[in-house]
Amino acid sequence: MSARQQAIIAVNAGSSSLKFALYPYLADGSTGAATLSGGIDGLEPDGQPALALRTASASIKQALPTTPGDSFEQALTALRGILRQHAGDVEVLAIAHRIVHGGERYAQSVLLDAATLAELRALAPLAPLHQPHNLDGVEAFQRAYPGLPQVGCFDTSFHASMGPLEQNFALPQALRREGIRRYGFHGLSYRYVAARLAEHSERAGDRVLMAHLGNGASVCAMRNGASSATSMGFSALDGLMMGTRSGALDPGVLLHLLRQGWDCARIEAMLYKQSGLLGVSGVSADMRTLRASEQPEAAFAIELFVHRLVRECGALTATLGGVDLLAFTGGIGEHDAALRQAACEQLGFLGLRVDPARNREADGNSIMAIHASSSSVEIWVVPTDEGRVAAGDAAALLGTMTR
Incomplete structure (x- = not known):
């Protein structure tokens, strides 16, 4: 009897959408290429949820049923059904969340708990289109997968290496001490691209x-x-x-x-x-x-x-x-x-x-x-x-x- 495939779900929760991908957890502690990926759109109030799913053998688009209640919670229910139907016997080990802003403190990905989430909520004014919804997604997954590690991965982290000339605005130092500085974003994408370039170009x-x-x-x-x-x-x-x-x-x-x-x-x-x-x-x-x-x-x-x-x-x-x-x-x-x-x-x-x-x-x-x-x-x-x-x-x- 073969062992259950262990995997990690990576998610990006937005105001009206949930993007997801399932990555196998390998014996050496690394992750393989996604075995399925997709997204659920139309999660805004009065929206029509729709699924787009890609697997190794199929590409699926379909409307999802709507019922009264929280549409994001319904999306998570749909996601669990998708995993049962298309991923086989998979043991999910952790949920990895893309979070747009880590502020000055979070230069590395971290395990998320109540205290960390409270600090990240305070950064919402810096990224109002993304941060609140990213964190709402974390809390929804905590309810859906109680006890499972939830990991925050920050788009700002990659740019922590920038020097002071790039970080600072020409503003009073009092504002800099309040955290008003250049952070940079799209860091997870840039990390991936940098790694792939290193494999292909001298x-x-x-x-x-x-x-x-x-x-x-x-x-x-x-x-x-x-x-x-x-x-x-x-x-x-x-x-x-x-x-x-x-x-x-x-x-x-x-x-x-x-x-x-x-x-x-x-x-x-x-x-x-x-x-x-x-x-x-x-x-x-x-x-x-x-x-x-x-x-x-x-x-x-x-x-x-x-x-x-x-x-x-x-x-x-x-x-x-x-x-x-x-x-x-x-x-x-x-x-x-x-x-x-x-x-x-x-x-x-x-x-x-x-x-x-x-x-x-x-x-x-x-x-x-x-x-x-x-x-x-x-x-x-x-x-x-x-x-x-x-x-x-x-x-x-x-x-x-x-x-």
Whole structure:
């Protein structure tokens, strides 16, 4: 009789969605590639929950039944059913949670308890779109899996290696002592991309730019495998233009709006939910929809997105003193060949040359180099797997608990 497969579930809980993946826990204490992954959307009030599931042999999309009560709790019930049906006889050892903000204290993944959750709740104003929902997810999983280790894995942790010149704003020191500084985000994604690059390129330890481009977007400068600078700062609003977020903005604009009578809630909604690709185009926050649109505003939104990316890459290249490798990841970075081509052409003064055929071939299913032989900078497309990093951290913590 074969032993039960042990595994770790990595989850990312949002305001209206739950993303999940199941990673086998291996005999050496590491984790293997996900055996199933997916998400449940439509968990907002009056929403219609829908499941998207991928396994080694199938891709499933279906609506889920709705009943009165907490929709997130219903999603967890659905998840347990999914595991029974599609994962076989699996023993879940831990839940690894992606949490956007670890503040100044949490530079490593940790086991979550009541005291830790209370500290992390205090950071919610720094990431209001993500942090509260991440932590609500933790508490829901604690109820669903009582006694099972819950592990917090922080997007800010990767950037703890940034020096004081990158961490500090030109603000009074009293505010710095209150924790107002640059933190950086998308750290789990950058950790995964950095590890994959190290496996495939001899330049991975040199001057590297990684561009995580999706509904949230940022660029990270890395040297010797560690973050040295990044476009996001105190909050997940800074830096690049995003799906619905503005990116970097003159603070004078906010002062002007306040004088015009805007309150904090209205400004926050505008910056987080009504700006970016959606706000500029007036069409959609989805790059695929904009590509298919004939509206000139959609084309301009794409052009502005590329411009902001190129501008930020140029600034971060200056902090590195040059660039040896550029990697694209995230939903847009992995799948939009036209955007990669446009960005690299505008960065051609740095020596970037794309191989058009290889760029078109790169579809986000596997890591792939897309630079031409004449390029002095390597260019890679690296499908990210934030859940694999979170599951690996949970596995490492499990190892310390059993020694």
